[in-house]
Amino acid sequence: MKQVSKIQSVVKIRKEAKKTGRIGFVPTMGAFHEGHLSLMRKAAAECDFVVVSLFVNPLQFGQKEDLTSYPRTLSKDRKKAASVGVDLLWTPTEAALYPDGFQTTIELGEISRCWEGASRPGHFQGVATIVAKLLQIVRPDRLYLGQKDYQQVCVIRRMITDLHFETNVRALPIMREKDGLAMSSRNRRLSADERAVAPILHQALRQAEKQVRHGERNAVTILQAVTETLKSIQRMTVEYVALCDPSSLEALDRLEKEGVLLVAVQLGPVRLIDNVLLKEKG
Amino acid sequence: MKQVSKIQSVVKIRKEAKKTGRIGFVPTMGAFHEGHLSLMRKAAAECDFVVVSLFVNPLQFGQKEDLTSYPRTLSKDRKKAASVGVDLLWTPTEAALYPDGFQTTIELGEISRCWEGASRPGHFQGVATIVAKLLQIVRPDRLYLGQKDYQQVCVIRRMITDLHFETNVRALPIMREKDGLAMSSRNRRLSADERAVAPILHQALRQAEKQVRHGERNAVTILQAVTETLKSIQRMTVEYVALCDPSSLEALDRLEKEGVLLVAVQLGPVRLIDNVLLKEKG
Numbered sequence: 001m002k003q004v005s006k007i008q009s010v011v012k013i014r015k016e017a018k019k020t021g022r023i024g025f026v027p028t029m030g031a032f033h034e035g036h037l038s039l040m041r042k043a044a045a046e047c048d049f050v051v052v053s054l055f056v057n058p059l060q061f062g063q064k065e066d067l068t069s070y071p072r073t074l075s076k077d078r079k080k081a082a083s084v085g086v087d088l089l090w091t092p093t094e095a096a097l098y099p100d101g102f103q104t105t106i107e108l109g110e111i112s113r114c115w116e117g118a119s120r121p122g123h124f125q126g127v128a129t130i131v132a133k134l135l136q137i138v139r140p141d142r143l144y145l146g147q148k149d150y151q152q153v154c155v156i157r158r159m160i161t162d163l164h165f166e167t168n169v170r171a172l173p174i175m176r177e178k179d180g181l182a183m184s185s186r187n188r189r190l191s192a193d194e195r196a197v198a199p200i201l202h203q204a205l206r207q208a209e210k211q212v213r214h215g216e217r218n219a220v221t222i223l224q225a226v227t228e229t230l231k232s233i234q235r236m237t238v239e240y241v242a243l244c245d246p247s248s249l250e251a252l253d254r255l256e257k258e259g260v261l262l263v264a265v266q267l268g269p270v271r272l273i274d275n276v277l278l279k280e281k282g
Numbered sequence: 283m284k285q286v287s288k289i290q291s292v293v294k295i296r297k298e299a300k301k302t303g304r305i306g307f308v309p310t311m312g313a314f315h316e317g318h319l320s321l322m323r324k325a326a327a328e329c330d331f332v333v334v335s336l337f338v339n340p341l342q343f344g345q346k347e348d349l350t351s352y353p354r355t356l357s358k359d360r361k362k363a364a365s366v367g368v369d370l371l372w373t374p375t376e377a378a379l380y381p382d383g384f385q386t387t388i389e390l391g392e393i394s395r396c397w398e399g400a401s402r403p404g405h406f407q408g409v410a411t412i413v414a415k416l417l418q419i420v421r422p423d424r425l426y427l428g429q430k431d432y433q434q435v436c437v438i439r440r441m442i443t444d445l446h447f448e449t450n451v452r453a454l455p456i457m458r459e460k461d462g463l464a465m466s467s468r469n470r471r472l473s474a475d476e477r478a479v480a481p482i483l484h485q486a487l488r489q490a491e492k493q494v495r496h497g498e499r500n501a502v503t504i505l506q507a508v509t510e511t512l513k514s515i516q517r518m519t520v521e522y523v524a525l526c527d528p529s530s531l532e533a534l535d536r537l538e539k540e541g542v543l544l545v546a547v548q549l550g551p552v553r554l555i556d557n558v559l560l561k562e563k564g
Contacts, residue, residue, distance in 0.1 A: 102444050108386050108387075137446050
């Protein structure tokens with residue numbers, strides 16, 4: 001596995017790789033866990049050349065968010081990436097991606113303003129902007145994203161469609177700990193007590209799945225049950241629980257065919273998010 | 283010359299053309315005059331395949347602006363383009379470029395908000411967004427723009443740099459009528475009287491050039507002289523006169539090395555803009 005930081009090096013290597021096959025790309029902020037590695041493995045299985053970017057993007061963090069405390073574990077990350085078949089680990093600098101004079105951002109409408117967007121103003125503008133930049137530099141045939149950040153996948157898909165980028169999005173399932181907690185680089189900042197109650201998110205979502213299997217279709221009923229379950233944990237603050245259209249993310253009154261159930265809570269110092277796709281059948 | 287409207291047709295033709303050579307691209311809103319044709323001729327001379335898009339982009343017009351009255355002269359345009367060596371005339375539909383659900387826009391900072399941006403809020407957001415879309419579809423090696431829309435060139439250059447698009451910008455000189463009026467599709471909407479006084483813009487800019495040749499460096503002095511000249515025409519409303527840095531467009535107090543002098547006026551039903559590069563030497 002090669003590691004480079006300069007944009008020009010990536011462009012050169014990408015042009016060479018393009019001649020002989022398909023490029024897969026996994027954009028990350030590092031602190032790799034099984035979720036990241038599952039994306040890299042899939043990319044390695046489906047593509048001839050796998051690029052992973054590792055960049056903690058300041059543009060997608062709010063002023064009061066955890067940019068400085070976001071975990072940075074480069075040497076471990078390097079070993080993990082190499083072990084799952086990554087060809088190029090790209091660690092760009094902030095100065096190269098946001099040089100003096102930089103002033104172009106990508107904005108999306110309602111899909112970026114609802115749910116996570118409402119809790120984290122400007123977040124998806126930062127995500128869309130960095131992903132657009134990375135995609136122009138790497139020009140991958142396939143982009144691998146985790147469904148854990150469900151709304152992020154929707155925003156990026158929408159941007160790729162709207163701007164005619166020539167990349168196919170592959171969204172892969174959430175990887176979970178044994179007790180059901182969705183894997184996240186932020187989980188390590190939970191105290192032992194917080195970590196013990198964190199799986200309630202997953203449990204609440206599974207309850208909702210069960211309700212739907214038993215015939216419940218009313219959004220209010222489903223959302224109330226989830227909210228009550230989450231509120232049973234005293235130190236947990238519910239930010240939102242939403243049942244919405246799986247691509248536009250518009251809120252649904254009733255579940256018809258399919259919907260996605262999104263939850264976000266604050267638990268101690270950490271925001272946790274999780275989601276599940278609900279289908280009328282299955 | 284081929285003419286197509288579908289995005290997919292352009293992508294297919296572009297991929298084929300790319301195999302054998304360099305692609306030149308001239309984005310237009312039609313109503314071709316010598317200014318447009320000079321861009322197409324240059325593209326034909328420098329590139330192996332020339333694509334011209336013709337699309338009156340609603341996103342860059344304000345609510346009170348002249349979208350509906352903007353001249354549309356397709357069959358004449360087609361003949362003109364064919365006569366100067368254009369290979370592909372692309373006439374996309376609004377429905378294809380802005381389908382239901384479209385919601386991604388590109389925003390720039392101060393470079394898009396000053397001067398024209400202040401007079402036409404949202405204009406450069408519309409320009410940046412459509413140009414980004416067209417560039418992703420055509421993927422040209424070279425993009426040909428007219429210096430008449432000086433700020434537009436700066437905004438597009440900045441976007442291309444910030445988003446890492448792989449296109450070189452070629453900005454070509456303003457084409458003028460015999461009496462000095464900068465060619466514009468909007469000139470045809472001037473009455474005979476208005477048309478007669480319109481060359482004052484060019485005259486005022488030439489005066490400024492002369493002042494600088496004679497040693498004047500103070501921005502206020504230069505701008506005052508230009509403004510007074512323009513105000514001598516009763517029916518003309520001056521929108522702005524600015525001396526600024528040629529790439530950032532920040533206002534200059536003094537001319538050092540070089541600056542660009544920008545003017546915008548309203549004359550009858552038409553906004554007219556013009557500009558000149560001022561160099562300390564030359």
